[in-house]
Amino acid sequence: MSDGVSRRDVERLRELPTLPxxxxxxxxxxxxxxASLAEAAALIETDQVLTAHLLRLAxxxxxxxxxxxxxxxxxxxxxxTTVARSLVYSTSVLDLDIGMRGFWxxxxxxxxxxxxxxxxxxxxxxxxxxxxxLLHDLGKVVLxxxxxxxxxxxxxRARTDGTRFRDVERAVLGVDHAEVAGWLLARWRVPxxxxxxxxxxxxxxxxxxxxxxxxxxxxxxxLVRAYGYxxxxxxxxxxxxxxxxxxxxLQTSDVERVVATFEDDLVRAQxxxxxx
Amino acid sequence: xxxAEPLVGPDGVVVAxxxxxxxxxxxxxxxxxxxxxxxxxxSADVADWEQAKTLEEALADLDxxxxxxxxxxxxxxxxxxxxxxxxxxxxxxxxxxA
Numbered sequence: 001m002s003d004g005v006s007r008r009d010v011e012r013l014r015e016l017p018t019l020p021x022x023x024x025x026x027x028x029x030x031x032x033x034x035a036s037l038a039e040a041a042a043l044i045e046t047d048q049v050l051t052a053h054l055l056r057l058a059x060x061x062x063x064x065x066x067x068x069x070x071x072x073x074x075x076x077x078x079x080x081t082t083v084a085r086s087l088v089y090s091t092s093v094l095d096l097d098i099g100m101r102g103f104w105x106x107x108x109x110x111x112x113x114x115x116x117x118x119x120x121x122x123x124x125x126x127x128x129x130x131x132x133x134l135l136h137d138l139g140k141v142v143l144x145x146x147x148x149x150x151x152x153x154x155x156x157r158a159r160t161d162g163t164r165f166r167d168v169e170r171a172v173l174g175v176d177h178a179e180v181a182g183w184l185l186a187r188w189r190v191p192x193x194x195x196x197x198x199x200x201x202x203x204x205x206x207x208x209x210x211x212x213x214x215x216x217x218x219x220x221x222x223l224v225r226a227y228g229y230x231x232x233x234x235x236x237x238x239x240x241x242x243x244x245x246x247x248x249x250l251q252t253s254d255v256e257r258v259v260a261t262f263e264d265d266l267v268r269a270q271x272x273x274x275x276x
Numbered sequence: 277x278x279x280a281e282p283l284v285g286p287d288g289v290v291v292a293x294x295x296x297x298x299x300x301x302x303x304x305x306x307x308x309x310x311x312x313x314x315x316x317x318x319s320a321d322v323a324d325w326e327q328a329k330t331l332e333e334a335l336a337d338l339d340x341x342x343x344x345x346x347x348x349x350x351x352x353x354x355x356x357x358x359x360x361x362x363x364x365x366x367x368x369x370x371x372x373x374a
Contacts, residue, residue: 102323162344226354228341229325237341240350256357260364 022047026088030081037081041072044088053091054084086131089188090138100144100155102231107134109229112265113220114197116258121216121248129213132197136217139177139198140165140233142184147173158234165233166202178202204244215244223255227262280315331366335359 022043029040045051054075076084114133118126144151154172158165169176182199192209197217200206207214219240224230226237283292283306291309296302298316306314329337342355 102325105323105325222351223354226338226341226351227358228337231323231325235341235344237345237351239345239348240354242350245350252353252357255353256360259354259357259361262361263365 020047020050022050023088026050027085030085030088035081037073037076040081040084041076044072050088050091054087086135086190086194089185089190090135090141100231100233103137103140103233105230106224106232107137107230109224109227109262110134110136110217110220113223113258113262114217116261116265117216117220117223117248117254118213120254120258121212121250123212123216128193129197129216132194132210132213133217133220135181135194136198136201136221137177137181137232138184139179139181142180143169143173143177155233162236163234164236164238176202202238204241204247211247215241215247218244219248219250223259223262227259229262278316283311283314285309331362334362334366338362 026040026043029035029043044054051072054072055070111130111134115126115130118129123129140151143154150172154165154168157163157168157172161168166176166178178199178201182195185195185198193213194210196207196210197214200214201217201221204211204214204218221232222238222240225232278298279292279294279296282290282294283296285291291311292302292306298314324337338355338358342351345351
């Protein structure tokens with residue numbers, strides 16, 4: 001732990017936000033086999049803050065569409081129920097857009113790249129993989145909220161030293177954002193297929209249930225950093241785990257295809273939202 | 277964000293002067309007038325990934341991003357794919373395509 005960070009900062013990280021009752025009821029509504037988006041939307045709309053966060057999220061996910069997702073039902077339709085559930089969890093207590101220049105773009109870019117890889121590889125429910133990509137740096141949001149002074153120190157040191165954000169986190173706090181996200185998502189009982197890609201996006205070989213989805217988010221994170229889109233907290237391009245690469249069976253042609261369509265996929269996502 | 281150059285309509289009338297702030301209402305007006313692209317002043321408000329770059333600049337940035345990383349066959353594959361894409365995109369733009 002660094003001199004500038006108190007033990008209290010680290011302890012505060014474990015004082016994670018609890019899930020409000022309305023979010024629990026929304027999640028239950030979305031979990032039912034006959035899930036009704038209208039019912040879930042009606043529940044969400046009873047909470048003005050949650051409604052505002054979800055609409056802001058849906059609208060800010062893709063620039064140029066500000067104000068075009070006007071209803072909660074429209075947002076749920078576009079996002080899909082599993083992704084919506086995870087986002088309801090997150091946005092009910094956390095603002096995913098933490099104001100760090102490029103952070104949001106990095107998360108959205110990872111979501112888009114993860115979705116593109118999932119579709120290219122024929123993975124079931126690519127929208128869930130995309131949702132996990134959007135949430136993969138949730139732990140940084142928690143750090144920003146629960147330990148703001150430490151967060152600033154980490155960002156500053158990563159920028160000035162050229163050190164990996166995750167290494168600075170461990171030096172400053174003794175934990176990293178992936179571990180912190182794991183505490184939160186486990187507490188919220190988020191399904192493993194969303195939890196594992198978030199928690200293990202730096203160490204995909206540790207995933208036990210969602211191995212393919214985790215490997216995809218791991219590769220997508222590196223792809224977006226390599227592409228230079230957004231800012232994940234440092235300017236490094238993390239190595240891709242050879243075992244994750246083998247698991248996905250990625251060929252050069254797959255990578256070229258996903259890279260070639262990355263910008264188009266962002267635009268297509270805009271079109272999808274516009275038509276939603 | 278500010279206009280780098282005056283924007284002139286088809287009738288030769290200046291629609292918006294240089295240095296006009298591209299606020300929400302101005303952007304709406306420009307969109308209504310059918311304006312799809314404008315030249316903006318370089319600004320610290322424009323992040324690196326939001327800037328239009330030449331192919332040479334984009335490739336130099338790509339090299340810089342990988343400079344601190346160890347050579348690795350998988351990262352090489354990724355870097356090569358991105359370089360090919362940037363070159364193809366520059367060719368399309370030069371030919372007047374998307």
